[in-house]
Amino acid sequence: MDIDSRSVEEILRIINAEDKQIADVVEREIPYIAKGVEIIVHALRHKGRLIYIGAGTSGRLGVLDAVECPPTFGTSHNIVTGLVAGGEKAMFRAQEGAEDKAENGAKDLEEISLNHKDVVCGIAASRCTPYVNGAIRYARTMGAKTLYVTTNPRSEFDLEVDVAICPEVGPEVIMGSTRMKSGTAQKMVLNMLTTAAMIRLGKVYENMMIDLQMTSRKLTERAKRILMTITDISYEEAGHALEAAGNHVKKAIVMVKAKVPVEEAERRLAAADGFVRAAIENRQYKID
Numbered sequence: 001m002d003i004d005s006r007s008v009e010e011i012l013r014i015i016n017a018e019d020k021q022i023a024d025v026v027e028r029e030i031p032y033i034a035k036g037v038e039i040i041v042h043a044l045r046h047k048g049r050l051i052y053i054g055a056g057t058s059g060r061l062g063v064l065d066a067v068e069c070p071p072t073f074g075t076s077h078n079i080v081t082g083l084v085a086g087g088e089k090a091m092f093r094a095q096e097g098a099e100d101k102a103e104n105g106a107k108d109l110e111e112i113s114l115n116h117k118d119v120v121c122g123i124a125a126s127r128c129t130p131y132v133n134g135a136i137r138y139a140r141t142m143g144a145k146t147l148y149v150t151t152n153p154r155s156e157f158d159l160e161v162d163v164a165i166c167p168e169v170g171p172e173v174i175m176g177s178t179r180m181k182s183g184t185a186q187k188m189v190l191n192m193l194t195t196a197a198m199i200r201l202g203k204v205y206e207n208m209m210i211d212l213q214m215t216s217r218k219l220t221e222r223a224k225r226i227l228m229t230i231t232d233i234s235y236e237e238a239g240h241a242l243e244a245a246g247n248h249v250k251k252a253i254v255m256v257k258a259k260v261p262v263e264e265a266e267r268r269l270a271a272a273d274g275f276v277r278a279a280i281e282n283r284q285y286k287i288d
Helices: 008-019 022-027 030-045 056-073 096-100 102-111 130-141 181-200 217-231 235-244 249-258 262-271 276-280
Strands: 050-054 080-084 119-123 145-149 163-165
Touching (some): 008 181, 022 030, 030 181, 050 056, 050 181, 102 130, 119 181, 262 276
Parallel strands (some): 119 145, 145 163
């Protein structure tokens, strides 16, 4: 309560002490996060989408997680989507009144042709945001699976969803400023949802992102380093292997590790449902 009279270093230590609690709070929600991941994996494997929807900080965090998936995991831009109350302009300038209309959440989902194959993940610190709750209600009428990430207590959660994820972070250092602990907890949960889902979809080998898109010099260099690390070949050899594989990192890994031509690497990856480890071992692999 006396933070306004503290020194700069004392203010920072107060904030840091509160932030240290967040990982433990999120850890307690892992059983629920795991259920959410299973729902997402099933949807993405059956041509569905993951759609984040929120307002303010929560909505922006959903958009942030969504836009990072294509360069990191090689997904198309519509596979993981983020919607924020007030539209794109709300990403850069707060649109405070936009969250108050429940019908707008449903309207935004309708505009992207939501269907029963999709998963809608509402994000709202308070779990009372009309825009988000309207979207969740609409999603359920469409037969879509629903997740909800909120930092309010589970005991107070009364919305009908398939999985509620409720890391209870407690009061904010600055009362009501949910961009702080609530935002950090939400960011951690969203990271876990998509990262675990993409691993289960075969987009990671060992701990490396082997479905990344070589759309920039940085990502091209990263692809070469990944191939060098996995296969122990030189920088020049990595460049040649990627070129032979059509700049497809997975194919290049299988070609080098299994010592097979590109056509055989393609066949093995198809049989292994895109899982590199199984393709190298020339065995079928599929999860449902």
